Structures are given as structure tokens and as C-alpha cells.
Amino acid sequence: MENTTNGKERVIVAGVSHKQVDFDYTMEELGSLVEANNMEVADVIKQNVDSVSAKTYFGSGKVTEIKEIANADDVTTIVLNDELTPSQIRNLEKETKLSFMDRTELILQVFSNRAHTRQAKLQVEIAKLQYQLPRIHPSGNPLDQQSSSGGLANRGAGETKLELDRRVIRKRITYLKDQLKTVDKTINVQSRRRTNTSLPLVSLVGYTNAGKSTTMNGLLNFNKEESEDRKVFEKDMLFATLDTSVRKIDLEDNTSFLLSDTVGFVSKLPHNLIESFKTTLKEAKDADLLVQVIDVSDEHWKNMLEVTEKTLNEVGVTGKPMIYAFNKADLKAGQVFPTIEGDNIYYSALDPDSIKKMVDLIKLKLFAEYKLVDLLIPYDQQKFTEEILKNSQIISKEFTNDGSVLKANLSPDELEKYERFIQVNV
Numbered sequence: 001m002e003n004t005t006n007g008k009e010r011v012i013v014a015g016v017s018h019k020q021v022d023f024d025y026t027m028e029e030l031g032s033l034v035e036a037n038n039m040e041v042a043d044v045i046k047q048n049v050d051s052v053s054a055k056t057y058f059g060s061g062k063v064t065e066i067k068e069i070a071n072a073d074d075v076t077t078i079v080l081n082d083e084l085t086p087s088q089i090r091n092l093e094k095e096t097k098l099s100f101m102d103r104t105e106l107i108l109q110v111f112s113n114r115a116h117t118r119q120a121k122l123q124v125e126i127a128k129l130q131y132q133l134p135r136i137h138p139s140g141n142p143l144d145q146q147s148s149s150g151g152l153a154n155r156g157a158g159e160t161k162l163e164l165d166r167r168v169i170r171k172r173i174t175y176l177k178d179q180l181k182t183v184d185k186t187i188n189v190q191s192r193r194r195t196n197t198s199l200p201l202v203s204l205v206g207y208t209n210a211g212k213s214t215t216m217n218g219l220l221n222f223n224k225e226e227s228e229d230r231k232v233f234e235k236d237m238l239f240a241t242l243d244t245s246v247r248k249i250d251l252e253d254n255t256s257f258l259l260s261d262t263v264g265f266v267s268k269l270p271h272n273l274i275e276s277f278k279t280t281l282k283e284a285k286d287a288d289l290l291v292q293v294i295d296v297s298d299e300h301w302k303n304m305l306e307v308t309e310k311t312l313n314e315v316g317v318t319g320k321p322m323i324y325a326f327n328k329a330d331l332k333a334g335q336v337f338p339t340i341e342g343d344n345i346y347y348s349a350l351d352p353d354s355i356k357k358m359v360d361l362i363k364l365k366l367f368a369e370y371k372l373v374d375l376l377i378p379y380d381q382q383k384f385t386e387e388i389l390k391n392s393q394i395i396s397k398e399f400t401n402d403g404s405v406l407k408a409n410l411s412p413d414e415l416e417k418y419e420r421f422i423q424v425n426v
């Protein structure tokens with residue numbers, strides 16, 4: 001029988017609670033991930049135990065119950081809240097004749113559906129193959145045992161079908177990693193060209209669907225010259241963004257900074273996926289300031305903040321100055337916005353007044369160490385004038401008999417570099 005409504009497969013989500021504090025939240029999120037994968041939740045099954053069974057994940061008795069509920073619901077796929085070992089999945093499938101998908105496989109599928117650029121596609125495919133490698137089934141068929149007269153020159157004597165399959169997958173991973181390196185290199189060159197400027201980089205980070213891309217688009221509206229084609233994709237769905245976009249923001253007061261938007265996080269993000277997405281997350285690593293976007297209207301925002309901080313740590317983004325940007329304040333009853341309290345801002349990415357306040361806070365954090373100075377550069381040292389005009393924040397410029405006179409807002413590094421030209425500290 002066709003187990004679908006509106007073409008969507010109906011599945012059961014199931015998980016083992018061994019007293020993790022965030023269990024209910026991760027189960028709810030599993031449901032959202034199922035929907036993001038274009039499937040529907042038919043039922044939810046939970047089991048409370050002290051520890052997860054090494055053999056079948058669930059404790060005894062529960063496996064039979066799952067089989068009965070699945071049959072009654074006419075469901076053939078069970079989605080599990082954790083990453084299971086290959087043997088746990090095999091044992092469950094053998095005992096129930098149902099098919100099981102763990103949380104990692106589900107997240108990989110969602111990422112796979114969302115990947116559009118070559119870099120994102122390669123990153124996801126590598127992570128998928130790494131996940132599959134220990135999980136391909138030995139068929140158990142003795143005829144699959146390859147004899148040494150098998151004919152393929154590079155096939156080892158007596159190599160099993162399983163070994164052969166694994167070798168093919170490993171080869172493909174190596175090939176894809178090489179491809180990814182080439183793509184990464186091109187992107188790196190582009191980004192180096194960009195960071196040749198001494199403009200500071202602000203990176204939006206945070207949980208998936210928190211409103212990072214919407215915030216980026218809001219900030220782009222504050223660019224002196226508006227241009228719609230610089231906007232990024234924003235949508236109410238998990239993992240709308242899988243790539244990094246960097247845009248230059250030029251403000252009315254002649255200050256400028258670079259802004260990057262990137263992939264969002266989720267709890268229990270598969271390790272392979274984090275590893276694969278390291279280049280994508282490089283902008284966060286290079287950032288001078290992080291803006292962590294948090295959906296404060298979600299009752300689980302604290303969990304999301306914890307997961308974000310943990311994931312940032314895992315990818316080596318530590319010790320950066322951070323603005324905690326509590327977004328979607330418009331959806332939270334009683335929340336006054338926009339307001340700033342220290343490094344926290346309560347705002348709505350859809351509200352221009354909020355974004356204006358966000359710009360003020362970013363400027364405050366970013367340019368706190370900057371100084372407004374007058375520079376006099378003699379005409380025989382014009383290469384410095386050109387350099388400063390190209391890379392620094394210029395407030396005004398004038399060409400006098402003595403040389404170029406620039407009023408500029410300089411970073412600590414620039415102040416040191418151009419010290420001999422500085423006239424009066426304003």
C-alpha cells in the first residue's frame with residue numbers, strides 16, 4: 001500500500017531518553033528535520049532507560065512495540081534521534097523487517113537536498129560517503145566472494161564484494177576531496193583578494209532558521225547605494241543557506257565593513273559534516289566580530305545558543321568578540337525592541353529601526369579601537385596615499401601644496417603603520 005499523503009512518506013520518529021536534559025527538545029527538532037526532508041511524522045515513540053542498548057539502541061520489549069505500532073500505522077521507516085552504530089541498525093532491521101534512518105543520515109539528506117553550489121554539493125557528498133563507508137551491508141551471499149580469477153586486474157585475490165565496494169567508496173572520497181580542494185582554492189583566492197583590504201569582517205553565525213540571512217539583507221538596506229542583486233536567500237526552512245556570502249557594507253558616515261552569512265547549526269550536527277564544511281565556516285574563523293543571531297521567540301533559544309557555541313568551538317572559532325543578537329522580538333509577547341543591553345540586542349530583522357540600532361552596535365564594537373586622524377602625505381610618497389584611499393575609511397581628502405591631506409578612521413594596525421604621517425589626533 002502507498003504509505004504517503006500528498007506524496008510525502010509517513011515515518012515514525014523514535015528516541016531513547018537516558019536523562020539528557022535536552023531530550024524533548026531534540027525529539028521535537030527531529031520532527032522538524034523530518035519535515036525539512038519532505039516526510040511526515042505519523043507517530044512519536046520515546047523510551048526512558050538508564051543507558052542505550054549497544055545491540056539494538058532501544059531496550060528489549062520496545063523493539064517489538066515499535067514493530068507493532070509501525071504495522072498499525074502502515075509505516076515502514078523509523079527515524080531515530082541519535083547516530084547509531086552500523087550493527088545497531090542492522091540488528092533493528094533484522095528483528096523488525098522495517099527500515100531505520102538515524103539522525104545523521106537524515107541531516108545528511110536534508111543538506112544534500114539543499115546543496116546547490118559545487119562546493120556545497122562536494123562537501124555534502126564527501127560527508128555522505130564517509131557515513132556510508134562502515135555501513136554498507138555484507139550481502140552474506142558466498143557467491144559474492146570474488147575469486148582471484150575474477151578478471152579485474154586491480155582486484156585483490158579473494159577480495160569480497162564488501163571489500164571491493166568499500167575500496168570504490170574510498171577512492172571516490174579521495175577523488176571528491178581533490179575536487180573540493182580545487183574549488184576551495186578558487187574561493188580562497190577570491191576571498192584573499194577581498195581581504196587584501198584592511199576592512200574589518202563581521203560574521204553572522206547561529207542556529208538554522210534564526211534569521212541570519214534576513215539580518216544580512218536588513219543590513220544591506222543600510223548600504224549607501226541600494227542594490228537588490230546583493231541580497232541573499234532567506235526562507236522559513238531549515239538550512240536555507242549552505243554557502244558563505246560576503247558583502248561589503250558602506251555606511252553613510254563613510255565607515256565600511258565586510259559582512260558574511262553562512263550555514264546554520266543544529267543539535268547533533270554530524271561530525272563529518274562539520275569537518276566538510278570547515279572551509280565554508282572559514283569566514284567565521286577570520287572574523288573580527290561575530291554576530292550570533294538567536295531566535296528569541298523560540299522557547300528553546302537557550303539550547304540553540306548552547307549548540308551554536310559548542311559547534312563554533314568544534315570548528316575552532318574561539319575567543320572572538322560577539323554580539324548576541326536576539327532576533328524575532330516581534331514574535332515574543334511583551335518583548336520591547338529594539339533595545340541594547342551591553343553586548344545584547346533585542347530586535348527584529350524585519351524592522352528598519354532595529355537594523356539601525358544593530359548597525360550602531362556593530363560600529364561601537366568594531367571601531368572602538370579606531371581613531372579619527374589627519375594625515376599629511378608628501379607627494380613623493382604617493383603610494384601610501386593610494387594605499388590608504390583604497391583600503392581605509394576615508395572621511396575627507398584634499399590635495400594641498402604640501403601633499404595629500406586625508407582625514408581617516410584608522411584601525412590600531414593602520415595607526416601604527418602610518419604613524420609618521422599623522423598630524424593631529426582629532
Ligand SMILES: Nc1nc2c(ncn2[C@@H]2O[C@H](COP(=O)(O)OP(=O)(O)OP(=O)(O)O)[C@@H](O)[C@H]2O)c(=O)[nH]1
Nearest residue numbers: 208209210211212213214235236239240241264349
Ligand atoms: N517575524 C519575524 N520573522 C523573521 C525575523 N527574522 C527572520 N524571520 C523569518 O524567519 C525565517 C528564516 O529566516 P532566514 O533569514 O532564512 O534564517 P537563517 O538563519 O538564514 O536560516 P538558515 O539559512 O536556514 O540557517 C524567514 O521566513 C524569515 O522571514 C523577524 O525578526 N521576525
Ligand SMILES: [Mg+2]
Nearest residue numbers: 212213240241
Ligand atoms: Mg540563511
